[in-house]
Amino acid sequence: MSKQISVVLVGIGGYGHTYLKNLFNEGNESAFVIGVVDVAPERSDYYEEIKDRNIPIYHSLEDFYQDHQADLVIICTPIHLHKSQSCLAMENGSNVLCEKPATANPKDLQEMIATRDRTGKKLAIGFNLSFTDPVQELKSDILAGKFGKAKRMKTLVLWPRNADYFNRSGWAGKKYSPEGEMIFDSVANNATAHFLHHLLYLSGDSIETSAEIDQLSAELYRANPIETFDTCAVHLRTKNEVEIIYLATHAVEEEHQQCIHWNLKMQQ
Ligand SMILES: NC(=O)c1ccc[n+]([C@@H]2O[C@H](COP(=O)([O-])OP(=O)(O)OC[C@H]3O[C@@H](n4cnc5c(N)ncnc54)[C@H](O)[C@@H]3O)[C@@H](O)[C@H]2O)c1
Numbered sequence: 001m002s003k004q005i006s007v008v009l010v011g012i013g014g015y016g017h018t019y020l021k022n023l024f025n026e027g028n029e030s031a032f033v034i035g036v037v038d039v040a041p042e043r044s045d046y047y048e049e050i051k052d053r054n055i056p057i058y059h060s061l062e063d064f065y066q067d068h069q070a071d072l073v074i075i076c077t078p079i080h081l082h083k084s085q086s087c088l089a090m091e092n093g094s095n096v097l098c099e100k101p102a103t104a105n106p107k108d109l110q111e112m113i114a115t116r117d118r119t120g121k122k123l124a125i126g127f128n129l130s131f132t133d134p135v136q137e138l139k140s141d142i143l144a145g146k147f148g149k150a151k152r153m154k155t156l157v158l159w160p161r162n163a164d165y166f167n168r169s170g171w172a173g174k175k176y177s178p179e180g181e182m183i184f185d186s187v188a189n190n191a192t193a194h195f196l197h198h199l200l201y202l203s204g205d206s207i208e209t210s211a212e213i214d215q216l217s218a219e220l221y222r223a224n225p226i227e228t229f230d231t232c233a234v235h236l237r238t239k240n241e242v243e244i245i246y247l248a249t250h251a252v253e254e255e256h257q258q259c260i261h262w263n264l265k266m267q268q
Contacts, residue, residue, distance in 0.1 A: 006034040008064055008094075010085055011076035012044040014169070015099065019074055020046045024053075031072070035064050061085055065092045075099060078171040079190070080181035083108035086123060087115045095122040100197070101189045104182040129194040130201045139202050152265040153199045154245040157192045159260075161250035166226055173226025186220075186228040192248045195260060196234070202264075203242040211238035223251035 009019050016038075023033050024046070035056045041047055050057060058064040061073070065088075073089035075082055075098040083103045086096045102125045103109050116123040129135065142150060166173045174183045188196060203211035216236040220229035231249035238244065 002030070004029065005031045005071040006069070007031045007072045007074060008035045008037060008061075008068070008070040009033060009074045009076065010037040010061055011078075011099075012036045012038045012041055012046060012050070014076065016076040017045055019076060020044075020050075024049065034068055034070050037061050037064055061088050070094045072097060078169065078177075078183070079104055079185060080171065080177040080179075080183045083112055086112050090115050090119040090121040090123065093119075093121070095124075097124045097126060099126040100193055101125070104184040104189060108182075127194060127197045127201075130197055135198060135202070136207075139204075139207060142202060143207060147264070147266040149267045150203055150242050150264065151267045152243040152245070152263075153203060154263040154265075155195045155199060155247065156261040157187075157195045157246075157248040158252045159187075159192050159248070159250055160252050160254050161191065161224075161230070162254075163224070165250070166224055173224065173228055173230075175227045184228060186232070187230050187248045187250050188218075188232050188234065188246070191250070195248065196246050199244045199246060200238070203238050203240065203244065205240055211240050211242055213237075214239045221251075 007023060009016055009023070012020060022028060023031060033053075033055050035058060036050055037058045037060060038044065039059055041050070041057045044050070056067065069092070071094065073085070073094045073096050075085050075089070075096060077085060079101060082098050083105070086098045089096045102112060112123060141147065171177065171183050171185060173185055177183055197210070200210040200213070205211070214237050216234065218232055218234040221231040222229045224230050230251050232246070234246040236244045
């Protein structure tokens with residue numbers, strides 16, 4: 001059996017539960033949890049199990065590194081913490097899987113990339129759905145020219161989110177953190193960002209690259225009492241001349257539970 005990698009999970013509530021479920025799964029032989037970090041660990045559904053497994057719990061990643069090293073840091077915290085925690089992890093010799101979006105601040109993104117390049121560590125962003133078999137197979141078929149060249153890609157995402165969703169955490173639907181860091185939590189950069197990512201990824205010229213945006217216009221709306229927007233109509237053109245239309249909303253009735261339509265127009 002190959003070496004098990006050591007993982008520290010930062011953010012063990014919310015979506016962190018999904019990571020813990022998989023890491024604690026009996027079938028997982030590739031990684032083990034060397035520690036967890038959370039400012040309020042007792043709120044996690046896995047708190048008792050983490051204690052039963054004698055996994056050390058820390059309130060900050062700095063404190064974790066006082067005692068341990070880790071092969072991989074998984075960052076599953078609010079958006080405005082991603083840059084500082086990712087850079088700290090890479091500076092301490094760990095590879096990073098940071099949840100999407102990388103950050104809302106373009107300058108912070110450059111710092112994350114520069115830190116990755118300087119430290120030689122891996123930095124992955126959790127657009128996990130683009131790496132599922134159906135999306136990978138579709139991209140391979142597009143690159144192989146099975147449908148001709150992509151002209152236009154369009155997605156409609158109807159993903160109901162009620163007040164409980166926006167009230168679950170202090171950063172939900174916010175523009176800035178109390179310290180002034182950019183969050184811009186919205187239907188475009190958070191919950192349904194996967195589907196915008198698919199469109200850019202599928203338009204990319206190689207299996208490893210996404211298309212770059214050349215021009216973009218958008219209409220933004222909100223039905224919920226939030227600072228950002230829960231509904232958007234985005235029209236963009238990529239540098240490799242694909243037109244992308246991304247229509248997404250959280251402001252729909254429950255019967256539209258996660259309804260997603262795709263439409264690809266190809267030039268034969
Ligand atoms: N890939 C996916 O499908 C997917 C799905 C859901 C959420 N996410 C992403 O996961 C991230 C977290 O989202 P969420 O909905 O779980 O948020 P959340 O607010 O529900 O949970 C965040 C967790 O981080 C902890 N935390 C807050 N500040 C911290 C700090 N300074 N240090 C350590 N821990 C801290 C909180 O106590 C909480 O346990 C976001 O980037 C979100 O976009 C990804």
